[in-house]
Amino acid sequence: MSSAATSLQQQVPLASSFRDRSGFLFKRDGRLLRQVNRSFAAHYDLFISSGLYKELTDSRLLVTHLEVSEQGATADAYKVIEPLLIPFISFPSEWSFSQLKDAALLTLDLQERALAHGMVLKDASSYNVQFLNGRPIFIDTLSFEKYSEGTPWIAYRQFCQHFLAPLALMAKCDIRLNHLMQLYIDGLPLDMTSALLPWKTKINPGLMLHIHMHARSQSKFADAAGKQTEPVKVARMSAQALRGLLDSLKTTITKLSWLPGGTEWADYYENTNYSDSAMEQKKTLVSDAIQRIRPKMVWDLGANVGVFSEIAARNGAAVLSFDIDPAAVEKNYLRGKQRDLPITPLLMDLTNPTPSYGWAHEERASLEGRGPVDMILALALIHHLAIGNNVPLSRVAEYFSRLSGHLLIEFVPKSDSQVIRLLKSREDIFPDYTPQGFESAFSANFTIVDKKSVAGSDRIMYLMRSRAVAV
Amino acid sequence: MKMTDFMFILLVPFFMPNDAHAYLDPGTGSVILQVVAAGVLGALFTIKSYWRAMVGFITGRGKKANDTEAK
The missing domain is CATH 1.10.510 (Transferase(Phosphotransferase); domain 1)
Known part of the structure; x- marks a missing residue:
């Protein structure tokens, strides 16, 4: 087999890169490359020679790229460039x-x-x-x-x-x-x-x-173009x-403006029953776990306004801070603009996460398709999924094990006021929602590495390693 | 057909985009609205730029009002 054929086998055009005929993104041997087609050569050259590229990249408004001497993916290649990789593409x-x-x-x-x-x-x-x-x-x-x-x-x-x-x-x-x-x-x-x-x-x-x-x-003009027979001006x-x-x-x-507030979670930290010392201890547990695993990237699921995302970021991880509440994500983003921390807040309903969509269901990847990630934080979240949304613990465990290599998860027992509130207006149909039931369900998909009580509460923090994702 | 519809159809050939290189369809209605509106918006923008330059000159703030000063 010729080397060119081998190379062709190893390169994959990105499913999201087909609309514009000026060029396209492709992956070769794990590297993300962008081909500039010949038809676009003059525009690309002007982009560089006019100083626009330099101005935009110096101002951090555009990703930087390197022109590389790689062969193009097709015969139409004018140049191949290697852009700075964005670790997580959001929509x-x-x-x-x-x-x-x-x-x-x-x-x-x-x-x-x-x-x-x-x-x-x-x-x-x-x-x-x-x-x-x-x-x-x-x-x-x-x-x-x-x-x-x-x-x-x-x-x-x-x-x-x-x-x-x-x-x-x-x-x-x-x-x-x-x-x-x-x-x-x-x-x-x-x-x-x-x-x-x-x-x-x-x-x-x-x-x-x-x-x-x-x-x-x-x-008014929807059909106008088709009716023209004369050459147009x-x-x-x-x-x-x-x-x-x-x-x-x-x-x-x-x-245009929107003021966050009045939604379900925006004032969450003002309304929890966590004492200050329990909160501080929880922060220490998170910080210790991050230092132990040293993840490059963390997904903080149910991050609220990003208090624990910030701890992960300060310990060297790039963080995606997911929450279902638009007000929490907004506050997290606005707070983040004032700090120089690698945190990107994003809206996500975990009970209905972003699916893959677009052409052939491939153009835009699902949440899972954009993973797996090194580590997940799932703090004060499990009761919302298992009780608030009736998802069996075994299914939560199975899904999380596909998303991430490591999991730091907080078990919130039935004695906790947050769970009491959830069960107040409904029948308790969750006999297995106990620390033992939780450990048993998660052990099928994870190895429990560490387990610590959160002082001043009945909650338990578990550090686990996924059996499905290699770390 | 209403008179206004008739007039709009007469206008169409003068506003059709013909950029052969564009991979997007700019949309006939979008181009017509844009061209008509931009004439007015451009004039307003010019006045705004001069106004800012004048205010800047009087208050002594800013050497030039706008990088995109009218040509």
């Missing part, structure tokens, strides 16, 4: 309000900076933004193309669908409407957004123009008009 439906807002403002900032270098963003997908150490960063190096004076912004529709529409719905209707972003992979349809938004948003000039009138214009708009459009979008988005 817009997993972001809190301010995360999506910051991603939107980043996209507009890039577009303005690109324009100053004679370039333009040719797409405005929210999937092109990722969170690295809690900060938004643009990942699609091939989104920048040469600006041709007078042309409208091709990505205007996409920007409104991917950013403005979900932000407006979250701010003006219901914060939970961010989940629609999982259903509509190319952003929210503007006619639906317009119909869902309250009437009073029509007196907001930005929303009136970019959502309501935009939706109406789309509907080019739509013209000056660079200053484009700047005005961007300024209007920026003003509209900046003014």
Whole structure:
């Protein structure tokens, strides 16, 4: 077998990288590489020579890359680049309000900076933004193309669908409407957004123009293109008009706001029955476990506002801080912006985690598909899954064992006030929900490495090693 | 057909995008709205830029009001 054939066998194009024909991502021998196609050569060269790449990477707005001498994945290759690896790819439906807002403002900032270098963003997908150490960063190096004076912004529709529409719905209707972003992979349809938004948003000039009138214009001209038989003229708009459009979008988005609070968990730490000393001891147990395992990455499941995520981060781990509550994730994110810690908060309902979706169910990976991770923290969580959602302990154990090499899990017994509260209004159908039942269920999928009582409470902290994931 | 619909259809050829390299469909309705709105927004933006420059000059803050000053 020739070496070229061997190489072809070992390289896999990424399932998420097929829409744009400027190039694509592929994996070869475990490395993530991006091919720049010949058809895009002039744009890529301008991106580098104009100084735009340097400006964006120096400002940490775009991932850095190295041009490598690797052979391309196809004959169409102009160059192959190796971008900085983002350890966990998250999706817009997993972001809190301010995360999506910051991603939107980043996209507009890039577009303005690109324009100053004679370039333009040719797409405005929210999937092109990722969170690295809690900060938004643009990942699609091939989104920048040469600006041709007078042309409208091709990505205007996409920007409104991917950013403005979900932000407006979250701010003006219901914060939970961010989940629609999982259903509509190319952003929210503007006619639906317009119909869902309250009437009073029509007196907001930005929303009136970019959502309501935009939706109406789309509907009016839906079939117009097909009816044209004559060669079409080019739509013209000056660079200053484009700047005005961007300024209007920026003003509209900046003014959208959402205040966390009033949701289920936002004040959790003010309402627990943990004494200060028990809380301090719990923090020490977490810190000791992290130092013992030394994970590169930790998933803190049910992280609330990220108190224990911060302990993991301060002990050297990159942390994804998952919670079901939009207010908790928002607070965690806003808190994180003030600290320089490698924590990325994300929205996740563990009883219904993000599935794989998009083309052939492969374009966007499920939560499990983006793992496994070195270590999971599941603190004050098990009672919500086992009692609040009736998931048998053995199934919780089985799922967690697939997600992670190590697990630090807190067992919250029936004598705990949080469990008493859960069982107050329902029949106790959980005879096996005891420390013995818990250990027995988890032993099928984990080796229990350590077990410690949390002083001042009846809770027990277990450190376990998965039998399913090699560590 | 209403008169306004007729006028819009007459306008279509003047606003159709024809960027052959774009892999996204910019959407006819989106381009038309954008081009019409951006004319007004561009003018407002120019006024805003001059206004900021003037305020900046009077208050002595900021050497230039905006990097994207009108050409």
